[in-house]
Amino acid sequence: MERQDARAEVVLNRMQLLITRKLDGLLQGDYLGLLPGPGTEAGESREYRPGDDVRRMDWPVTARTTLPHVRQTVADRELEAWLAVDLSASLDFGTARYLKRDLAVAAAAAVSHLVVRGGNRVGAVVGTGSALTRMPARPGRKDAQGLLRAIAHTPPQPGRADLGALIDMLNRPPRRRGLAVVISDFMTPVAQWARPLRKLGVRHDLLAVEVVDPRELELPNVGVIALVDPETGRMHEVQTADPKLRHRYAHAAAAQRGAIAGALRGANAAHLRLRTDSDWLLDIVRFVAAQRHARTRGTTR
Template sequence: MKSWWPRKAAPAPAPAVVAPATPAHHAEHVLRRLEWKVIRRLDGLLQGDYRTLLRGTGLDLADLREYQLHDDVRHIDWNVTARMQSPHVRVFTEDREMSAWFLLDLSPSVDFGSGELRKRNVSAEFVAVLARLLTRHGNRVGAMLYGSGVDAVIPTRSGRRHVLHLLHSMLDRVTAEGSPTRLADLLASGASLIKRRSTVFVVSDFISEPGWEKALAQLAQRHEVVAVRVLDPLELDLPDLGLLTLRDAESGEQVVVDTHDAGFRKRFARIAAQREADLREALTRSGVDALELSTDADLVDAIVRFVDMRKRRSQLASGSLPAHLRHVA
């Protein structure tokens, strides 16, 4: 029996406003607004620390040394370890030219939003901000777009015009209903296409057919992977809105529910909380860092908190973090 829980559903009566799709010719306007309101704030708050968000990209092997406490186990050279009879790790130097890829889930479920923004808008703004920060320093960004499948690949390039092209592609793309999301296909395609070690941002609501966890872990073995999860508050907690018709954004299936029923709302919240716990555990097992972006949260605050977390972790690994702060990191 199919679960009633509307994991990909949007209320048909729509008590809140859902932002309309942004036309392609508005991409320039969106980017200018982000440059003025978001990137300027990030420059002041991070003071260059945004590179911490992109650590691990463009790395060249520089040396080998014995394993030390807090070293990244993914850098262990098992062949040398076997010969030397003690763990050895690869030491890398960072290339100034970084390469970043965005694996973008643009399936129908990301078109949901219970407020002024849809999840697609939040994804697009995040990608535009990160891509602009990178390309204005001469780095290259590329993207793979997933709708009903991997629909398009945008090769890595730099420059503001390239960012506009990427933003246009995200905002202007329409995916028809009818097939479930298979995030594993996007991740496997990324692992096959991206040859050079890069920072890979997987931007998705992670509402998908099962089986993507293994593909994500395999991608993280070669690349520095950040799971950027977009969500909407209504997916976690239903308010008392009376009778609602919920529609599955991908299959089009509809079901009528009574949100006035406190028991129903509690069951919904319990199932949603369990899914949240399972998702976070899966991301942790895959060995990736995670950033959550909500449609009702401030993008700048979310990015700053995430960069600060990664900076503390990097300091902990190098032993430069003060002892009294290590338990926090």
């Protein structure tokens, strides 16, 4: 356990240094966490453009002008953001530069760093196996760093986490509109978490951070390997030299990721994918830049 805590502290310190040095200079201006815009404070109206959120239709202006208009909103200055961080056993896996767990902590650190600027509050719910933990939302960098350390030092536990129950903890008790971020590999069946996620997306600006390892998308040709399910402990030997097996695996993995992406779109969630073989900080910067570009063109996702 001490070794695990020491590693978590090293990883967290390195991530916070990278975020402080690089993220501040690249992501400036009005923001709503990692989703810049739209906030809840009413602004001016403008003509509807394809891709606009129909929930923001300005019906009085539309009736007067006979042209569809949407009500623009101003970025919130006092934002409450909540993170749902899945740290189940399947996140303790990685075959490239990082473990998936490291990327989950990195995503939480990036969101927290951006949110707490300006006195905003950030809280979290963490799921490990059958345990669900709520950490209250507090303002300020010191409290945000304490929150991140609590997340990073959360010990792994055996068993499969209930992602649906974890997401549902952000729906209760009801809160005013804010930012909700779900960080997971979404490996649990889609039917278990799709409905709570849709419910969450109705009230809040929603960001889903999907953490992926390349070996979850395709198998290399390395002969016989022993695969162990970290959540159940079951082991299975696989002959990766079989091209048909590798093809079936890649096809099933693509279908699984397609179902995940479809469920995230159905919840109106912005979708950020972080891979263990990529530069996670650069991926975050590109994502935020794409979101801001989409906002300026009138699209929401």
